Amino acid sequence: MSKTIKFLIVVALFVGFASCSDDDDPTPLVEVKSESIVNLHAPVEGGSQQGAPTFSGEFTKFDFATGKTTTSETEWDIAFRGLSIIVNGGTSAGTTDEPIRTKEAAVYIASGTIASVTEANLSMFKQDSETGYAIPEGSGNGWYTYAGDPTHLINPTPGKILVVKTRTGNYAKMEILSYYKDAPAEPDAFTDESPYFTFNYVYQPNDGVTTF
Structure with a gap:
């Protein structure tokens, strides 16, 4: 066998091996996205009567x-109105102007910091229902605490991280920082405009990956 033929055989084997190796390589993961949202306006109309x-x-x-x-x-994935936060999964709780849930989004509230919550707990997720939202309403029940007299402030409760299963089955975590426009360090409920949500979030874009 000539040296030229031997060389061509070796080259062909090398190319074939390299091609197989490339085919076996896993798809590289997309980088996790960390973002801040400032002044998401979530106006609400009406109040309560009797x-x-x-x-x-x-x-x-x-x-x-x-x-x-x-x-x-x-x-x-999620939607805001006043103090209420809903997810695109489950059914309506029956309040006026609620959007129809068309997907399978879900949520739960984890305790910790946004950095310490490193993985979604699949057993914890809940969806909205006729009996109430997955994120409970009322002071101290969900994401906020109402200060009452004399300040009447709405403050995000420290250590409450919202973990979301998005409508596409991906995962996100978010920390609400402020309910008032421009997120003042010392808000005044009588002069600072609300509801304007400021929050940090981390989004995991890779399908099936539950870690952040």
């Missing part, structure tokens, strides 16, 4: 993948 809630108005919808609000009826 103890019956009469809140109304459109929810402000948010999509973690794009990091933006959206008016889409289907392509949203």
Whole structure:
């Protein structure tokens, strides 16, 4: 066998081996996205009458993948209105102007810091239902604490991290920092505008990956 033929055989074997190795390489992971959202406006209309809630108005919808609000009826993960936060999964709780849930988003509240919550706990997720939202409402029950007299402040409760399963089955975690416009260090409920949400979030774009 000539040296030229032997050389060509060796080259062919090397190329074939390299091709097989490339095919076996796993798809590289996309970098986890960490972002801050400032002044997400979530206005609410109405109030209460004789103890019956009469809140109304459109929810402000948010999509973690794009990091933006959206008016889409289907392509949203969570939505805000006043103190209420809902997910695009489950069913309506029956309040006025709630969007229809069209996907399987879910959420739970973890204790810790946004840095210390490193993995989504799949057994903890809940969806909205006729009996209430997955993120409980009321002071001290969910993401906020109401200070009452004399300040009447709405403060995000320290150590409460919202962990979200998005409508596409990916995962995100978020920490709400402020309920007032421009996130003042010392808000005044009588002069600072609300509701304007400021929050940090981390989004895991890789399918099936539960860590952050």
